[in-house]
Amino acid sequence: MSELRVAVIGVGAMGAFHVDSLAHRVRGARVAVVADADADRAAGVAAGVGARVETDPIAAITADDVDAVVLASPGAAHEKQVLACLEAGRPVLCEKPLTMDEPSALAVVRAEAATGRRLVQVGFMRRFDREYAALRALVESGGIGDPLMLHCVHRNPAVPEHFTSVFAMADSVVHEVDCTRFLLGEEITAVTVLTPRASSASPAGNADPMLVLFETASGRLVDVESFVRTGVGYEVRTELVAERGQATIGLDQNLVLRSAGRWGGSLAPDFVVRFGQAYDTQMQAFVDAAARGTVAGPGAWDGYAAVAVCAAGVQAVTTGRRVEVRLGERP
């Protein structure tokens, strides 16, 4: 199986993160081409991962040595670039926003439909977060009945000056838009924004925090606290209120459920759930070191010491006595 050759368009902070992901953490792909309006930046990023540089994004999208495209360019460039991907028949992961306004976004939807294929993925990454996935699975299980409300919180410790309430709507509240649609499985039909007394950290004339209200097609209600200058930390929290229970994610402790008189979470059923990620991380560390002819992490001495202690432990459990451990000399 050969590796997927990916062109990454735009290598600011987000694009650079994607390049790093493709180069070091994702299996089955490599960064083939890097394009950015800043040629030096593109060259720097490309050099680090053995990719070539294209100055023209459309040329990168349509190049013969490219199988798929990741778009992390400015939003204003998305429409033209996504359409180019569709024309070239190339799968594209497009960072939000899809385009800058509703008519152009609908045009992209129609252009994709005309290809008869699914080629556009939008970067709403929360759908791939295990907590959001667990919350949706809970909803789909029907275990707590029909959802009625969502209470959402989106907080940043601090943001740059240009991060106005309008910007917040497009840059961070947009994630709550998608989560609402993902968790409730229906469209949003109305939006209201309430702007309480602003934080003194908010630039003059700007509404931060704000409370955004979504109504959905079936009449459900979603409230979103958007507060991007809390001075505290990055916090994204969602509480789903359903007919027979409530569930909260984003507390750093998996899904906490309230139902039938109790609150709490589930314990891992086995070591795979608790430590599966650690096993993979261990294996990646081994593979990376082995490629250099060596190993990483706990070594032979650690294995030896464990064998010696466990042997003493077995003796202790069978005799009921305290057993001393005497290790050989470490070479």
Place this chain on the structure above:
Amino acid sequence: MSELRVAVIGVGAMGAFHVDSLAHRVRGARVAVVADADADRAAGVAAGVGARVETDPIAAITADDVDAVVLASPGAAHEKQVLACLEAGRPVLCEKPLTMDEPSALAVVRAEAATGRRLVQVGFMRRFDREYAALRALVESGGIGDPLMLHCVHRNPAVPEHFTSVFAMADSVVHEVDCTRFLLGEEITAVTVLTPRASSASPAGNADPMLVLFETASGRLVDVESFVRTGVGYEVRTELVAERGQATIGLDQNLVLRSAGRWGGSLAPDFVVRFGQAYDTQMQAFVDAAARGTVAGPGAWDGYAAVAVCAAGVQAVTTGRRVEVRLGERP
């Protein structure tokens, strides 16, 4: 960069997990050879990942098309197989136990030392768990002073009949042995096992639960509750008691610290900490789908709907009014 060719020896539950990790979740390696005493099982696993089968583990270890070895064979086979890896100069990830007794384990340590290279990694995967790593980082930071005690809990919901207290010592308490050495940075010098009244779920004559006590070279004390038939869940918890604070991991909420009159944890500083894993999972889903000429996850319509709702949101925040969202027809 070519992929590391790995031989996996032993494909029971653990070995199959490693094969799956190498084939689908780890970057830069592929399973080249599978060996198992059960030839049918080996063939089945190998077929799934495009590997070839070797019946002789030593042949697999020394094969020309193998760069590194993962040992998930029975513990009794480890000594011979690890020594073969050392002789062949092949990095090896060896599941615990390193060998079956203390002299043979020391022999492995010496054999590796004789090669002048680090070639043996032992499968103490907890060192790669983010909570254990965070706890060790806390200790190393000196922020809560010198560690004095560890309270450990290792619980399984249920285990097979053969899982006696002696077996538990080698199979699960061994992880606490390594965690003790990893967290405290010194050797264990004595072991005592206390066996309270056994659970009625414990086979006759068997001690479950048990309380294992470790003393370390500098006089620290570690207690381990090992209870493998709780009927509850898989739980691994460690509380480190230091001179100026205590820290607990394994509560499914990252590290909880008690110091200076307060208990609690840290909030994510930014989206990378909170959602970095989701970004990588998203990218893997994109790469896997793009390799089949399509995409996965949220599509163009989701991007369109978000653009439409955010446009309404911007109007709402600037006018202070409720704004209805009218979507075009979905193609």
Place this chain on the structure above:
Amino acid sequence: MSELRVAVIGVGAMGAFHVDSLAHRVRGARVAVVADADADRAAGVAAGVGARVETDPIAAITADDVDAVVLASPGAAHEKQVLACLEAGRPVLCEKPLTMDEPSALAVVRAEAATGRRLVQVGFMRRFDREYAALRALVESGGIGDPLMLHCVHRNPAVPEHFTSVFAMADSVVHEVDCTRFLLGEEITAVTVLTPRASSASPAGNADPMLVLFETASGRLVDVESFVRTGVGYEVRTELVAERGQATIGLDQNLVLRSAGRWGGSLAPDFVVRFGQAYDTQMQAFVDAAARGTVAGPGAWDGYAAVAVCAAGVQAVTTGRRVEVRLGERP
């Protein structure tokens, strides 16, 4: 010091609770008179606490053997009864609502002002809850800056049929009204109620849950989820969002604070905070038993066993050995 003689008017569920509190848990008072429209119920309650019965509430309020009044009668009776208390110069604890409409409530305010004394206390008991008190103390300390928003949740597991959304407003949301005023220290200037899709447990035509929005004089915003048929439990939760931190109460774990990158709570500084209530409960149990010439709780044998075990413990700590405990025969 003589005991305060209290008349309790209305001994439905709430009034009976107050009678019990006055008779058994509060110091310095006794129930002198009980009045209720249901004479049998009044007689039953009065007999249990050695009070006399009055059939006419005004007669009870003005009786010579009454120092103070607790009003737990229906809301429609409050206006007349509170005014009678004011006229008689008797302190009154009046359950909410003060009266049934705004003009009559204002009339009570003016009548009290005319007496030149504070005589009316309204039963907003949350101000006496340690979590609400801690939250207000936090606000007043200025430690997390100026409050900007409150997110409130008020949930009941189930309520009777007559508990409509209008009833909920007066019976349960009224507590959030007072908490808002208590925590923010200013008046509410506008109310909006949003009614999402109703729970199937809600009677036809009734809005449950609802989201109530309060605006305050200085522009702060409060949202209240009122959901009285959750099927889950009784939950009252408040999150205060301030300029430099957020604090939540109602999680059954005291006040949880988010500030400066961390979440968590405070540990008790000493045994008085942790066990002060237990000491008082112990003393009450002793006093109640001693009044009958005996004692309750742990007895001499428990004291003896503790002395014997601690003596063994002292021997164990000084010798480093396991010490057996041999108890004398229990008489």
Place this chain on the structure above:
Amino acid sequence: MSELRVAVIGVGAMGAFHVDSLAHRVRGARVAVVADADADRAAGVAAGVGARVETDPIAAITADDVDAVVLASPGAAHEKQVLACLEAGRPVLCEKPLTMDEPSALAVVRAEAATGRRLVQVGFMRRFDREYAALRALVESGGIGDPLMLHCVHRNPAVPEHFTSVFAMADSVVHEVDCTRFLLGEEITAVTVLTPRASSASPAGNADPMLVLFETASGRLVDVESFVRTGVGYEVRTELVAERGQATIGLDQNLVLRSAGRWGGSLAPDFVVRFGQAYDTQMQAFVDAAARGTVAGPGAWDGYAAVAVCAAGVQAVTTGRRVEVRLGERP
């Protein structure tokens, strides 16, 4: 019903706390006599609560105007004083330790048995703590099966110099002795103390922390971390490990249960459980103020404002509109 007349012997910190409890928080008793070796201290305390002073503790115990005795004198005085209470037929609440050694404690047990009455209550106040009571109720319910182990933690932030490991055994570990007996319902048969490397905050030659191990008659095992110079806070925590579940108290969040794959706690079933204490505190505040001819807490204006806001709320919920609240002028 006349008040119980109590003599308090010894008014150091603990005795003064008991005097305060009897005088202000407990119903049905008053402090009649105060005795203390320090006559000035006794006089000061007695004056505050209208009690008289006795210089001779035995005279206080046997006085005609005394119905019951609270002993908070030094432990060395307990034997003689408790025996005097028994001889006088007076119920006594004796702070731990009952006496200074095992033979004298047994003598007290026998002397009480000879009276044919229960007259001695020992001050193990944790039995009156709601979390310990809940844990014992859980054990007795049989819901998590037979208890097998207890893990206990007793931590102080700091203690005076004289608080040695021997002192800790008698002063703080003694509480774990009683909790063990209370929760498991059987006697302790052996004690072992393990002394890890001491904290640098521990005086030279002193063992702090220590790990105390109790074995019980039926073979259960209890481990107690006693660490009295943590620099962190006052923390008393108990985890009970039973055959089909584990339960922990002392986390400031009521009882947290692990069973059947889940962790968590129970939600309050109703407002009495959640706010019952607040109701009593409110009533006490009312009674205390009413005795002075006035009231405390929320007043008529608070009741008026709530009525006005709720009236607006009712209008809002019935019209679906935002309704402004216009308050009258505050007198």
